[in-house]
Amino acid sequence: MRGKALVLALVLGAALAFTAVAFAGNGGFAPETPHSPPAQSINESYKLVALLTGCILVLVEGALIWFIIRYRRRNRPRTQEGPQIHGATKLELFWTAVPVVILAVIVGFVLYKLPGIRDVPAAKAQGGPLVVRIDGHQFYWQFTYPNGAVSINEMHVPVNRVVQVDIHSQDVDHSWWIPQLQGKFDAIPGHPNHTWFKAEQLGTYRGQCGEFCGVYHAAMAASVVAEPKADYLAYIAAAQDPMTLGGREWRGVCAACHGLSGTGGYGPNIQANSTIVSPEGLRRLLLNGQNTLKPIDDYMPPVGKGWSDAQFNALITYIKAHVYKGTTSGG
Numbered sequence: 001m002r003g004k005a006l007v008l009a010l011v012l013g014a015a016l017a018f019t020a021v022a023f024a025g026n027g028g029f030a031p032e033t034p035h036s037p038p039a040q041s042i043n044e045s046y047k048l049v050a051l052l053t054g055c056i057l058v059l060v061e062g063a064l065i066w067f068i069i070r071y072r073r074r075n076r077p078r079t080q081e082g083p084q085i086h087g088a089t090k091l092e093l094f095w096t097a098v099p100v101v102i103l104a105v106i107v108g109f110v111l112y113k114l115p116g117i118r119d120v121p122a123a124k125a126q127g128g129p130l131v132v133r134i135d136g137h138q139f140y141w142q143f144t145y146p147n148g149a150v151s152i153n154e155m156h157v158p159v160n161r162v163v164q165v166d167i168h169s170q171d172v173d174h175s176w177w178i179p180q181l182q183g184k185f186d187a188i189p190g191h192p193n194h195t196w197f198k199a200e201q202l203g204t205y206r207g208q209c210g211e212f213c214g215v216y217h218a219a220m221a222a223s224v225v226a227e228p229k230a231d232y233l234a235y236i237a238a239a240q241d242p243m244t245l246g247g248r249e250w251r252g253v254c255a256a257c258h259g260l261s262g263t264g265g266y267g268p269n270i271q272a273n274s275t276i277v278s279p280e281g282l283r284r285l286l287l288n289g290q291n292t293l294k295p296i297d298d299y300m301p302p303v304g305k306g307w308s309d310a311q312f313n314a315l316i317t318y319i320k321a322h323v324y325k326g327t328t329s330g331g
């Protein structure tokens with residue numbers, strides 16, 4: 001009876017697992033469909049390793065199951081020893097050589113693909129790569145474009161353009177990861193990283209901070225919007241408007257914890273707090289954070305570390321126009 005229940009539980013469990021896999025996109029097995037050359041190479045390496053290890057799994061588990069059935073005890077006494085066999089030189093050579101060859105194939109393939117993943121292409125026809133600076137912050141991504149424009153959480157790039165990203169962190173370790181475009185690259189304080197991608201299709205590519213970085217790590221999403229060059233140029237020109245920039249900072253940085261209208265969420269209600277309309281007070285708060293030695297309760301990260309004057313000014317302009325509901329004595 002217990003045996004039957006166990007078998008039933010196993011069969012139901014397997015059915016659930018397979019259904020989940022079938023419902024997930026691309027079988028839930030392969031990585032995201034690549035839309036950038038390095039992501040393509042990563043995808044090919046993944047598939048080669050998956051194919052080889054898949055064959056090994058089937059072979060080894062198949063042999064195991066076959067041996068369990070073929071050489072089961074039957075009605076021999078429990079204490080009876082089987083025939084004692086040792087030494088099979090050919091077989092031993094075979095199972096030593098084959099794994100060496102398989103590993104060599106994997107290493108060779110990955111080393112062959114690696115330069116295409118790692119090295120930023122010269123992109124001479126495009127006048128070199130477009131360089132965008134990324135700053136990881138608790139808990140948002142900041143992008144700075146060649147014209148000095150800044151956007152938050154959403155990076156815009158021209159489609160089919162080689163983009164080099166210089167990845168910085170202003171506080172703790174984060175990890176920049178847009179799976180359809182490139183592998184994961186850590187944002188490490190004091191140690192800038194560089195990588196690249198080339199989005200080959202118009203569209204929005206979603207990603208997520210890949211390194212646990214604090215209470216709002218899970219909410220630290222990022223996206224890359226690949227658009228026609230004219231749209232990209234219009235975007236980074238418009239991004240310099242203080243009200244636009246301030247709105248992005250408010251929604252992407254402050255509102256994550258304090259709510260869209262400042263009435264509180266994870267963080268306290270600040271709608272009527274005069275500090276947010278005091279240029280010096282706000283700057284001091286954003287640069288130093290609050291209660292930074294108590295990393296959970298009442299903790300506010302120094303979200304404005306590394307900000308330019310234009311960024312502070314834009315935020316206060318937006319807050320005065322759209323957020324602050326107190327009396328304006330603080331100036």
Ligand code: CUA
Nearest residue numbers: 174209213217
């Ligand atoms: Cu930033 Cu996790």
